[in-house]
Structure formats: structure tokens, C-alpha cells
Amino acid sequence: MVFRRRYKSRKKILLFALLCLFSILILFNSLFKMGKSHDIDNIPSLSLELYFTLEENIGIKWYYFAAMDIIERNWSENIEEKKYEKIAILYTKNQGDINKTLRNYKSKRYAKKVIKKSKKLSKIDQIYRNKQFPIPKDVAYHYENGWGDDRTYGGDRKHEGIDLIADKGTPVYSVGNGKIENVGWNELGGWRVGITGEDGIYYYYAHLDRYGKNIKQGKNISGGEIIGYVGNTGYGPEGTEGKFVDHLHFGMYQEGEAINPYPFLKGWEIKQEN
Secondary structure, eight states, X not given: OHHHHHHHHHHHHHHHHHHHHHHHHHHHHHHXXXXXXXXXGGSOHHHHHHHHHHHHHHOSOHHHHHHHHXXXXXXXXXXXXXXXXXXXXXXXXXXXXHHHHHHHHTOHHHHHHHHHHHGGGHHHHHHHTTOOOSSOTTSOEEEOOOTTOEEOTTSSEEXXXXXXXXXXXXXXXXSSOEEEEEEEEETTTEEEEEEEETTSOEEEEEEEEEEOTTOOTTOEEOTTOEEEEEBOXXXXXXXXXXXXXXXXXXXXXXXXXXXXXXXXXXXHHHHHHO
């Protein structure tokens, strides 16, 4: 009888310990998800494009708009232009005081929530901030949001970047500071350059006609430095060219996963035009 009681007691302790361990694992998992809850993939591309545009046109940092929409659960398909117009008017009246603007827009409590939430968007801001458009503004170019489109060469795959159509020989700039990780031929990308930015993002420039001066693996590079020139290389063995129209394929990767560069390009383009 004593043995049975001890056995049952130990069994209860073991079950309790396993339950505690399970609860801790769930807690850590939820905390991990919370830490990534405002990463790039959680904000629609159209919304990011809107926020970056609003920052350049109004002067309010984009992450305040994003924080407001996260709190209000309002994304690009439910854009309320009057709301942004009202905030812009309040911001001007309050001489650029974002705290007062948010308080006047709704309440003191709301302002605190938005400011707190906006701080969680710092990772995306590090990617957007202090960057430039990869093509000069005084040349003819165009691009569309073709990220995720189907591709056939090289197997069934999706387009992991944005194509900027420009004449062969157009300079290509590094969008920011970083370190050159890859230089040379790639069957899909032709003559390409891969740069890991100071923000941790891997920037991929492909289909180049030729490289800029001193573009070597392991070299540090600054934003605005010429890394190469637009071409039409790739889709075959080394030296293959002419398989498609001249363009720069620009890709961005976060921890090995492709992210859509389009909203960032639109934001950097507006900065360049201003």
C-alpha cells in the first residue's frame, strides 16, 4: 500500500513537472512570436508603400501610421484617406509635435499605445532609413510590382525581386552600406553582386553588364557607390546574354527568405525625386 501511494505521488509530481514544462514552452513560443509580430511579412506591401509615401509627403515618420493601423486593424484594403489628411492638419497645427497630434486625434491613452507600438517597428525602419534608389533619377527607367510572379526558366519558381527596366550601361548604385558577399556568374542572375547590408538584409543585384571599379568579395561598400551597370546577362552558362530585355533585377532577403522590395523602392524613389 505504501509503495502504491509513493508511486502515485511520484506520478503526480512527474505529471505536474511535465505540465509546467509544457506551459513554459508555450510561453516562450508566444514571446518569440510577439517579438516578430511586427516584422516585414506582417505588414502588407501596399500598406508599407503608403506609409513611406506619407512620411515623404507629410513629414510624419512612417511607423506612426503603421502603429495606428495595427491598433485599429486597418490595412491597405481599408485605407481611410480622410484620417491621414486629418492627422496631417493636426500635425501642422501642433508644429510637428507627434504626441500632441495623436492626443488631439483621439486621446492621451491612444497616443501612448501608438508610440509604444511604433517602437516595435524599428527593425523595418533600419531597412528603410538612410537608403537610396539603385538607379539614377536623370535616366529613363520603369518598374512594376512583379514580386511573386511565375517564372519558368530554372524550374517552377516565383520571382523573388523587382525588375527595373533601364538602358544597358545605366549605373547601378548600392542602396546602402554593407559588405560584398558574392560577385561573379550565376546561371539565373548572370553577372551579379550580393551585399549584406548593415541592417542585416541581403541585397541582390543581377543581370549586370559589367561591374564597377574594385567590386570584390569581402570589400566594404557605401551607399551610392557604383557596383555595376544594367545589362541582360543570365539564363545560361557564363557569358550568356540577350535572353531578355535590359534590366536590373533587385532582390532583398531577410534571414534567407525573400521579401518584397517594391514598397522600399517606391519610398527611396520619392526621396530621390525630392
